Amino acid sequence: MAGQPPPSEIRLPTLIAGLRVIDGRIDNDDWRIEALAIDLPALHPRQVLRLDVRGRYVAGTLTLPAALALSLDTPQRLLERQPAQLSARGRLEFSGKGWRMPAQVFLAGPLRIGRDSALMQPVRLGLDARYQSAGGSTAFRLGLAAPMAFDDASWRFVPVSVVLEGDPQVPWASARGSLSLGARLRLRLAGEIAAWPAGWPLLPAPLAASRTPLAFSLAYAGTPDASGPARLTLRRDATALEARFRLPEVLAWLDAGGSGSPLPPLAGTLTTPHLVLDGVTLDGVQLRLDDAP
Numbered sequence: 001m002a003g004q005p006p007p008s009e010i011r012l013p014t015l016i017a018g019l020r021v022i023d024g025r026i027d028n029d030d031w032r033i034e035a036l037a038i039d040l041p042a043l044h045p046r047q048v049l050r051l052d053v054r055g056r057y058v059a060g061t062l063t064l065p066a067a068l069a070l071s072l073d074t075p076q077r078l079l080e081r082q083p084a085q086l087s088a089r090g091r092l093e094f095s096g097k098g099w100r101m102p103a104q105v106f107l108a109g110p111l112r113i114g115r116d117s118a119l120m121q122p123v124r125l126g127l128d129a130r131y132q133s134a135g136g137s138t139a140f141r142l143g144l145a146a147p148m149a150f151d152d153a154s155w156r157f158v159p160v161s162v163v164l165e166g167d168p169q170v171p172w173a174s175a176r177g178s179l180s181l182g183a184r185l186r187l188r189l190a191g192e193i194a195a196w197p198a199g200w201p202l203l204p205a206p207l208a209a210s211r212t213p214l215a216f217s218l219a220y221a222g223t224p225d226a227s228g229p230a231r232l233t234l235r236r237d238a239t240a241l242e243a244r245f246r247l248p249e250v251l252a253w254l255d256a257g258g259s260g261s262p263l264p265p266l267a268g269t270l271t272t273p274h275l276v277l278d279g280v281t282l283d284g285v286q287l288r289l290d291d292a293p
Contacts, residue, residue, distance in 0.1 A: 031059040045076035060183035083110035096225030103129035135255035140166030154182030169199030243268030
């Protein structure tokens with residue numbers, strides 16, 4: 001075969017009886033897919049391809065089990081370096097020490113592939129997920145729109161638009177920024193929270209009376225389970241909060257409801273022109289929080 005002249009074009013075969021893979025494995029320099037199972041009823045290079053895929057994606061400390069149903073129009077176009085429309089729906093599961101997050105996922109967009117990379121521009125991605133830990137569980141829905149690039153075992157969404165909603169303790173928020181997930185999670189978002197979530201502790205007066213959306217910015221760079229320190233700013237009218245926090249600690253505080261500390265596990269400063277506590281009005285308030293490590 002090595003002595004044969006190179007073909008004028010790379011062509012996919014036609015598989016009338018389909019293809020099945022059981023307990024397969026794909027190894028790359030910095031990522032792999034384990035326990036791979038593929039069920040492909042048929043393959044026609046210039047017809048719609050449908051297949052079911054199950055496996056476990058592993059890159060560094062990130063392990064991501066998945067079961068997806070895929071649809072790809074005209075697969076031959078990928079070998080011709082042309083975009084082919086891809087859609088996928090199914091299940092993913094994120095997990096870490098003491099928590100797990102099963103999710104239903106939907107993804108769609110035009111796919112291009114390179115030597116060791118993939119690009120979808122744009123991609124629409126939706127997650128319907130539930131965060132579960134010993135303290136309880138929280139359901140949320142996340143919508144994302146962005147160009148998506150996969151290379152060097154990292155997914156990058158830049159620039160990204162995000163919408164979040166869910167249970168009463170989940171803020172209804174919209175934001176723009178950047179997101180990358182691989183050996184590390186990097187996140188930078190700026191946007192608005194429409195209203196103070198019903199599942200959060202009540203705000204003191206006069207903050208509780210305001211109906212102004214809360215402008216926020218969020219930054220994180222750390223382990224993929226989001227357990228490292230993050231930075232948050234919140235602004236409503238003349239009130240501002242600048243804080244550092246760790247997501248697992250904040251979720252545990254929310255799960256505790258009124259049985260735990262009245263103050264959230266944050267470290268930072270809160271400034272506001274007026275604050276009413278137990279009938280006492282305070283002016284020119286600057287509050288320092290040091291509860292987070």
